[in-house]
Amino acid sequence: MLSQPLTAAGPIGWILAMAAAIAYAIPALATQHLQEAGARRCLRLAWALHALLLGWGLLGELPHFGFAPALSITAWLVLTVYVVEQQLYPQLRSRWPLSILGSVAVLLAVVFPGTPLHVNASPWLPLHLALGIASYGLFAAAVVHGALMSHAERQMRQGGDHDSGLPLLTLERLTFRFVGAGFVLLTATLAAGWLFGEQLYGKAWVWNHKSIFSLLSWLAFAVLLFGRKRFGWRGQSAVRVLYIGAIFLLLAYVGSRFVIEVLLERAA
Helix, strand or coil: CCHHHHHHHHHHHHHHHHHHHHHHHHHHHCCCCCCHHHHHHHHHHHHHHHHHHHHHHHCCCCCEECHHHHHHHHHHHHHHHHHHHHHHCCCCCCHHHHHHHHHHHHHHHHHCCCEECCCCCCCCHHHHHHHHHHHHHHHHHHHHHHHHHHHHHHHHHCCCCCCCCCCHHHHHHHHHHHHHHHHHHHHHHHHHHHHHHHHHHCCCCCCCHHHHHHHHHHHHHHHHHHHHHHHCCCHHHHHHHHHHHHHHHHHHHHHHHHHHHHHCCCCC
């Protein structure tokens, strides 16, 4: 069982993964001893090592892809958003959950590297996958901001000051911006799969668990955006619909690939 990930990742991949996981873990494990500036430097180092690991895995001689690499790229995109937002909002604080997310994601990606990408696949397939993974990253960023928003609301109702570092309205605005951008990319991904499935995958659109969960997630996000625009949805009601859509989207690719790669131990 371990020979496949060892062969797929190689020694350099494992070194990069362990270095990135340790750099991610330091801000979470050393919360009491590490100042905010030091924690940010560790997260940025981890982010850079994570990028090298992704490049090593996806641009090597035999690229692999599966549920764990998809989660790893999603986590890296969320960290990318965090790095950018810290420049715009220096008061932003959410290092502990992001540290855990990054550590788990990089280790999963080397333990479960996925299956080799077909060399005879359509040259448009990488673009299709990139659109899909980018939508995952944007919706994941929306979920993180939605969770911060919910936490801030609970603390304010209890009479305390929330510790996210951003005003509640700013968190809400950012959450829906990420949802809107993710919805555009998800729509493009589904439309490409529907119209050009035969060119991309060698077969037309198939109604299976992956396509059904993808469409359910699209519908959930569409309802959320419509409810926001038409009825002014906000707060916990909006976040619940966001979570439902995110769960459907997670099941669409990551869930189905997990069943195939881990539980059934075969390639699709």
